[in-house]
Amino acid sequence: MIESYELAVIGAGPGGMEATISAAGFGVRTVLIESYPQPGGQYYMRMPSDFKVDYENKTETAGRKLVNHVLKGPALKILNCLVWGLFQQEDGSWLVALYGENAPKYVRAKNLILSTGSYDTPVAFPGWTLPGVVTSGGTLVLLKNQRVAPGKRAVVSGTGPLLFSVAAHLIEAGVEVVALCEVNHILPGGIKHAFTMLKQWDRLNEGAKYMKIILGAKTPYKIGWSIVEARGQEAVKQAVIAKMDKAGHPIPGTEKVFDVDLVVSGFTLTPNTGLPRMIDCEMTYQAGKGGWIPVRDGDCQTSLPGVYVIGDGAGVGGAENARLEGKIAGASVAKNTGHLSPSREKQFRQEIQSDLQQQQRFGDLLSDLFTPPAGLVSLLKDDTIICRCEEITLVEIKDAIQMGARSIGEVKMLTRTGMGNCQGRMCEHTVAAIIAHELAGEGITREQVGYYSIRPPLHPLPQSFLADAVPEEE
Amino acid sequence: MFRINKSSDMLPAIQRGERVHLTVDGKPIEAYKGETVAAVMLAAGIRTFQKSHKHHQPRSLYCSMGICYECLVTINGVHAQRACITTVEEGMQVETCKELEL
Numbered sequence: 001m002i003e004s005y006e007l008a009v010i011g012a013g014p015g016g017m018e019a020t021i022s023a024a025g026f027g028v029r030t031v032l033i034e035s036y037p038q039p040g041g042q043y044y045m046r047m048p049s050d051f052k053v054d055y056e057n058k059t060e061t062a063g064r065k066l067v068n069h070v071l072k073g074p075a076l077k078i079l080n081c082l083v084w085g086l087f088q089q090e091d092g093s094w095l096v097a098l099y100g101e102n103a104p105k106y107v108r109a110k111n112l113i114l115s116t117g118s119y120d121t122p123v124a125f126p127g128w129t130l131p132g133v134v135t136s137g138g139t140l141v142l143l144k145n146q147r148v149a150p151g152k153r154a155v156v157s158g159t160g161p162l163l164f165s166v167a168a169h170l171i172e173a174g175v176e177v178v179a180l181c182e183v184n185h186i187l188p189g190g191i192k193h194a195f196t197m198l199k200q201w202d203r204l205n206e207g208a209k210y211m212k213i214i215l216g217a218k219t220p221y222k223i224g225w226s227i228v229e230a231r232g233q234e235a236v237k238q239a240v241i242a243k244m245d246k247a248g249h250p251i252p253g254t255e256k257v258f259d260v261d262l263v264v265s266g267f268t269l270t271p272n273t274g275l276p277r278m279i280d281c282e283m284t285y286q287a288g289k290g291g292w293i294p295v296r297d298g299d300c301q302t303s304l305p306g307v308y309v310i311g312d313g314a315g316v317g318g319a320e321n322a323r324l325e326g327k328i329a330g331a332s333v334a335k336n337t338g339h340l341s342p343s344r345e346k347q348f349r350q351e352i353q354s355d356l357q358q359q360q361r362f363g364d365l366l367s368d369l370f371t372p373p374a375g376l377v378s379l380l381k382d383d384t385i386i387c388r389c390e391e392i393t394l395v396e397i398k399d400a401i402q403m404g405a406r407s408i409g410e411v412k413m414l415t416r417t418g419m420g421n422c423q424g425r426m427c428e429h430t431v432a433a434i435i436a437h438e439l440a441g442e443g444i445t446r447e448q449v450g451y452y453s454i455r456p457p458l459h460p461l462p463q464s465f466l467a468d469a470v471p472e473e474e
Numbered sequence: 475m476f477r478i479n480k481s482s483d484m485l486p487a488i489q490r491g492e493r494v495h496l497t498v499d500g501k502p503i504e505a506y507k508g509e510t511v512a513a514v515m516l517a518a519g520i521r522t523f524q525k526s527h528k529h530h531q532p533r534s535l536y537c538s539m540g541i542c543y544e545c546l547v548t549i550n551g552v553h554a555q556r557a558c559i560t561t562v563e564e565g566m567q568v569e570t571c572k573e574l575e576l
Binding site: 003005029035051052130131132137138141142143148149152168261272360385421422425 | 475476477478479480482483484485486487488489490491492493504507508509510512513516517520522523526527528529531533534535536537538539540541542543544546553554558561
């Protein structure tokens with residue numbers, strides 16, 4: 001017997017939690033599914049319950065309150081559980097396929113709110129597969145939640161404000177940060193957004209704290225510089241950085257070499273869109289939002305009626321934006337399932353509209369200033385591994401293009417890029433950039449290069465589980 | 475690579491969970507309840523978690539959030555477990571660079 005719900009919310013980060021609280025609060029029969037053992041997502045990730053800590057900052061307090069709110073609420077919570085597939089039934093409802101120790105194999109839902117967040121945009125460079133090259137998000141999780149430093153001497157490189165947070169936390173942990181590199185030439189663009197920034201007191205305050213630590217440690221903040229190579233045999237031993245032009249090409253002769261055991265790579269975030277792709281939501285390419293994102297209406301509803309995508313998974317906009325979108329999508333489902341009158345939904349919307357607009361302006365600032373430049377593909381050498389899982393190099397991808405591949409799907413078929421464990425999450429950004437770069441002369445754009453199609457299972461699963469996963473006839 | 479024991483504004487002191495007994499490739503490693511397998515390995519200075527299957531290159535933790543599958547290790551005989559999202563347990567036996575026996 002498969003349990004039926006009016007709504008399944010997938011992903012319990014800031015957006016998914018708010019969507020659940022909002023929909024279930026209006027009386028929608030809701031199930032919330034999360035891959036981690038606790039709600040919170042990356043942003044509100046709690047310290048392990050076995051650790052004792054007698055201090056929490058503002059973000060942690062807000063996160064704890066939201067997590068407790070959702071845990072006490074009426075929605076069913078299925079934690080520690082992966083969603084590996086979504087299958088639409090004849091009546092339009094969705095069969096949500098689950099993999100988790102204490103989870104049912106399936107739940108059924110009339111509506112879906114997908115809140116699967118984002119991950120660090122994996123930018124390839126020579127040596128990026130060496131132990132000791134870690135993403136900025138990964139570094140922060142280790143420092144903040146595990147209290148383990150992944151190195152002693154580091155170069156932090158990428159783009160965007162998260163770099164300040166990573167560098168400041170590393171320094172506070174006792175790691176020597178020898179260079180903090182921002183690849184974009186950010187000064188001129190920043191001025192026009194000064195007004196927007198002034199409305200973001202909390203963020204400014206946080207940024208100022210980070211800057212104080214970074215300046216106090218005399219860490220060089222290098223604007224227009226980037227990691228160009230990580231060197232070593234068994235692990236990172238050296239980092240090479242260089243001055244970059246505005247398009248993101250290294251300027252020859254500017255290289256500097258540092259002895260380090262850690263390179264933190266933080267080139268902003270990419271929306272995690274595996275589920276909307278799997279069910280063929282219409283997608284659009286928005287470089288400033290992190291890449292391919294689902295097309296949505298004002299209610300955060302996709303091209304498929306009853307399927308909503310919220311938060312970073314619909315375009316990187318941060319935790320506050322995700323929370324507001326969660327409220328909107330939750331109320332929209334409540335309206336469409338008859339739990340909330342259209343006039344009350346309108347009133348609910350009006351209360352959060354101005355907050356949402358402010359968050360969107362901040363999102364626009366981020367995308368204007370901090371998109372990884374296309375020229376970074378020029379860092380790659382013929383033997384650089386691009387697809388980590390299947391170990392496909394640049395020259396193999398170039399060969400496939402020579403043979404006539406014009407889209408990322410065709411490169412995948414010819415080379416196996418994107419067919420390994422990570423399902424293409426780690427190489428898609430770079431493979432697409434390579435194709436667009438190689439075929440720029442033919443006028444091929446990133447939009448035309450396309451995206452990897454995603455099919456179930458979304459994550460690697462034991463075959464013994466899959467063999468047993470066919471739903472029983474009812 | 476080290477456990478952060480000093481207290482600072484950004485990273486105030488914490489108390490880790492009870493000591494857990496665990497081995498990596500047969501050697502006993504310092505570990506505490508609440509820690510992930512990846513965290514205890516890094517704190518012990520172990521950097522190579524697996525070797526890539528084609529070129530046998532060393533691979534390690536990259537994303538630390540369970541999506542890149544670069545930190546795969548064998549845990550209690552079960553192949554291809556993500557060290558970054560697996561919490562340590564008493565008596566756990568972790569093996570690195572173990573080829574899948576078919």
